[in-house]
Amino acid sequence: MKLKNAHLLILLASLWGPSFLFIKIAVEQVPPIMLAALRIGIAALFLNAFLYLKGHRLPFDLDFWKKTFIAGFFAQALPFVLINWGEQFVDSSLASILNGLVPLFTIIIAHFLVAEEKLTQTKLAGVVIGFIGLMVLVMPSLLNGVEGSLSGIVSITIAAFSYGIGLSYIRKNFVNTPSFTAPAAQLLSVSTYLIPIALIAYPQFDYEMLSSDVIGSILALAFFGTAIAFIVYFKLIERSGAGYASLVTYLMPIYGVMLGVLFLDEKITIWILFGAILILLGIRITKKTGLVKSRTFNLNIDRALFTKFR
Numbered sequence: 001m002k003l004k005n006a007h008l009l010i011l012l013a014s015l016w017g018p019s020f021l022f023i024k025i026a027v028e029q030v031p032p033i034m035l036a037a038l039r040i041g042i043a044a045l046f047l048n049a050f051l052y053l054k055g056h057r058l059p060f061d062l063d064f065w066k067k068t069f070i071a072g073f074f075a076q077a078l079p080f081v082l083i084n085w086g087e088q089f090v091d092s093s094l095a096s097i098l099n100g101l102v103p104l105f106t107i108i109i110a111h112f113l114v115a116e117e118k119l120t121q122t123k124l125a126g127v128v129i130g131f132i133g134l135m136v137l138v139m140p141s142l143l144n145g146v147e148g149s150l151s152g153i154v155s156i157t158i159a160a161f162s163y164g165i166g167l168s169y170i171r172k173n174f175v176n177t178p179s180f181t182a183p184a185a186q187l188l189s190v191s192t193y194l195i196p197i198a199l200i201a202y203p204q205f206d207y208e209m210l211s212s213d214v215i216g217s218i219l220a221l222a223f224f225g226t227a228i229a230f231i232v233y234f235k236l237i238e239r240s241g242a243g244y245a246s247l248v249t250y251l252m253p254i255y256g257v258m259l260g261v262l263f264l265d266e267k268i269t270i271w272i273l274f275g276a277i278l279i280l281l282g283i284r285i286t287k288k289t290g291l292v293k294s295r296t297f298n299l300n301i302d303r304a305l306f307t308k309f310r
Contacts, residue, residue, distance in 0.1 A: 005236065008232060008236040009236060009251070010251070011232055012229060012232045012233055012236055013251035013252055013254075013255055014255065015224050015225060015228060015229040015232060016225060016229050016252050016255075017096065017251065017252045017253075017254070017255025017256055017259070018220070018224075018225070018255060018256075018259055019221055019225040020083075020087065020092040020093070020095045020096040020099070020256045020259075020260070021092050021256070021259040021260060021263060021264065022217035022218075022220050022221045022225065023035070023083060023084055023087050023092065023095070023217070023221065024087050024091070024092040024095075024260070024264060025213055025214060025217040026084075026214050026217040026218055026221070027084055027085075027087055027088050028214065029209070029210055029211065029214045030210070030214060030218070031198075031201070031202055031205070032081050032082075032084035032085040032088070033081055033084075033194070033197060033198045033201055033202075034198040034201070034202050034205060035080075035084045035218065035221075036077065036080035036081045036084055036194060036198075037191070037194045037195045037197070037198035038198075038218050038222065039080065039218065039221045039222045039225075039226060040076060040077070040080065040187055040190050040191055040194060040222075040226070041191045041194075041195050041222075042218075042219070042222035042223070042227075043187050043222045043223070043226035043227040044184070044187035044188045044190070044191045046222070046223060046227040047180065047183060047184045047187055047227050047230065048184045048187075048188055050180065050184075050227075050231070051180045051181070051184045054180065056180060056181060058181060058184065058185050058188070059181070064185070065185070065189065067169075067173045067174070068182070068185045068186055068189045069189050070169060071166055071169050071170050071173070071174065071182075071186055072185075072186035072187070072189045072190040073166075073190070074162050074163070074165040074166035074169060075162075075163060075166025075167065075169075075170060075186065076166070076186060076187065076190050077190045077193075077194050078159070078162045079159035079160070079162045079163050079166075080159075082155045082156065082158055082159035082162065083095060083099070083155070083156055083159045085152075085155050086151075086152040086153070086154075086155035086156035086159065087152065087156075088152065089149055089151055089152030089155075090149055090152035090153055090156065091260055091264070091266040091267075092256060092259070092260040092264060092266065093253075093256050093257040093259075093260035093261065093266050093268065093272070094137065094153070094272060095152075095156050095256065096252060096253045096255070096256020096257060096260075097137065097253045097256070097257070097272065097275065097276045097279060098134070098137065098153065098156040098157055098160060099156065099159075099160055099252065099253075099256075100252070100253050100276075100279050100280065101130060101131075101134060101157065101160040101161075101279060102160045102163045102164060102167070104126070104127050104130040104131070104164075104279075104282055105160055105161045105163065105164030105165075106163070106164040106167045106168060107123055107126075107127055107164075108127060108164065109161075109164045109165055109167075109168040110164075110167075110168045110171065122285065123285075125285060126281075126282045126284070126285030127282060128282070129278055129281055129282035129285065130278065130279050130281075130282025131282070132278050132282075133274075133275045133276065133277070133278025133279035133280075133281075133282060134157065134275065134279065135275075136271055136274050136275035136278060137153060137271065137272065137275035137276075139271060170182070183230055187226075253276060253280070257272075257276075
């Protein structure tokens, strides 16, 4: 692959990978729903402004917006809130590893929602290995009776499952959506209900008490981890194809683990290491022979989520 493509891939991982570190910092002072609302709201403003400057306009079709609300709920609102909540109880490094389950969940869900994407024996083997890795990650909490850690793991795992539903739904309904319309519309639609919910849930929330680290983390999540990352992702898809872009799945946990260790003094246990290896191995198997590596499937998902960068 061209050197520029490798640079874009590393840049994308650099934008997405640190998100778990920023979430860990922000949830110390910001409730999970409020953090998700702030992240999505700021990113929605940025992407919709970008869409407008590109000369595109959001459609007025009611069916489009109905589907957009459903996609936005499963692909953004619910997983963002669940990950935020889960990171109150688990390390950011573990959260980044658990997020790697998304491709495996997508394979299972797409088997039922997308007619041309059926499980094969090889795909199923990759999924099973990945979920064995999940069990390895959960095992210490089960053995030690650490309810907080276990609830955090379950929350982030459900978030990964929600991403899988969102990706499969988007794959089915937004393949031919014009450039940037799908993500801009989804973020905007989620903002219309998540921001009011956050304001109602936390009417006395004091924004003035937020530290500079937390404010910086929120802005980094919104601009770099959401809006800018989408734009870079587009460009990488255009230059190298979806198969190459999907390699970011391998790099994100590396960033998440390294940053957690360096900045939050998080510890890497043998359970985490072994579980991460199994999850990545499972993803590798499915990428090599099945759904995740399928150029057609990946490209359709990419178009559905963000469509082709222009």
